[in-house]
Amino acid sequence: MGDVLDARGQDDDVVRACDHLREAIASAMQDAQEILMLIEQARVLAAKKAYS
Numbered sequence: 001m002g003d004v005l006d007a008r009g010q011d012d013d014v015v016r017a018c019d020h021l022r023e024a025i026a027s028a029m030q031d032a033q034e035i036l037m038l039i040e041q042a043r044v045l046a047a048k049k050a051y052s
Contacts, residue, residue, distance in 0.1 A: 010018075
């Protein structure tokens with residue numbers, strides 16, 4: 001991904017757009033990790049409830 005969003009030598013607008021896109025992707029990845037943690041917590045709670 002880094003090479004695809006490497007805007008060195010491009011116009012300032014392109015550089016800013018790539019920076020913004022890179023930040024958005026990083027944020028989305030963090031959100032996805034948090035969602036996966038919540039799903040795992042829900043799975044564990046459901047398993048505990050099923051075996052109680």
